[in-house]
Amino acid sequence: MENKTPFREGAVNLLKTSGPQSLLSLAREFKVTVEGARFQMLRLEKEGLVTSSKTVTGRGRPQQLWSLTSMGQSRFPDTHAALTVKLMEVMKELLGEGAVSQLITANGEKGTDKYLKELEGVVDLEKRINDFVSIRTKEGYMAQVIKDDEGFIFIENHCPIGAAAHANPAICNAEFKTLQTVIGENIPIKRIEYIVDGGRRCAYRISAVKL
Structure with missing residues (x-):
């Protein structure tokens, strides 16, 4: 079905819901030329809503992908953000910091177990990372990976739990621990x-080199 949404609005929505896109993908989605897509994306980039980066998705030349900036992401407010932060504050007041820490730890462990089950049997490091990228993208993190001479750069362009993470950085520590466990402790x-x-x-x- 042809996408009749105006390019600027549609491109921002597409980057939010589907993650990073190439100019060719954007051009095909909105029935414009690649140069037309480039012109519109450069305008959005000038406004601070999008940015581009090059990534390798298999063999061949690096591909330029466009994604939302934090300013672009802020156009999609998380209606649960304020409630999540408020609940954490109330829990801290009623039960103490320890209870909040236990909740964060338990949630992190539950997420880790889920990922390990989904990636069970995937031994190759590159495939494991790419599969994890796919999982996290489906969860709204707009993940991607760049392969270079030193190994890989795992990127999450959006944080759907950003408000809670800003309120309690321990959430980020739990996320990092999950990544380390899922990719490999070594x-x-x-x-x-x-x-x-x-x-x-x-x-x-x-790093592509094991400890």
């Missing part, structure tokens, strides 16, 4: 970009 991983610190995205350097 695989060196380092956070190199961090939304909570003002970054546009969260990104992690994953």
Whole structure:
């Protein structure tokens, strides 16, 4: 079915719901030329709503993908964000910081178990990372991976739990622990970009060399 949504509005919505897109994909989706798509995306980039990066998705030349910036993401307010933060504050007041920490830990462990089950039997590191990217993208993280000479850069362009993470950074620590466990305890991983610190995205350097 032809997408009749105006390009600017439609492109932002598509990047939100489907993750990073190439100019060719955008052009096909909205029935415009690639140059027309480039012109519109550069306008959105100038407004601070989108950005582009090059990524390798298999063999061949790196592909330029467009994704939302934090400003672009803010156009989609999370209606549960305020409630989540408020509930955490109330829990802390009534039950103490320890109860909040236990909740975060338990939730992280539950998520980790889910991922490990979904990735069971996937031994190859690159495939494991790519499969995890697919899972996280479906969950709204707009994940992607870039392969280079040092290994991989695992990127999450959006954080659907951003409000809660800003309120309690322990959530980010639990997320990092989950990533480490899922990818492999013997695989060196380092956070190199961090939304909570003002970054546009969260990104992690994953070494191809095991400890």
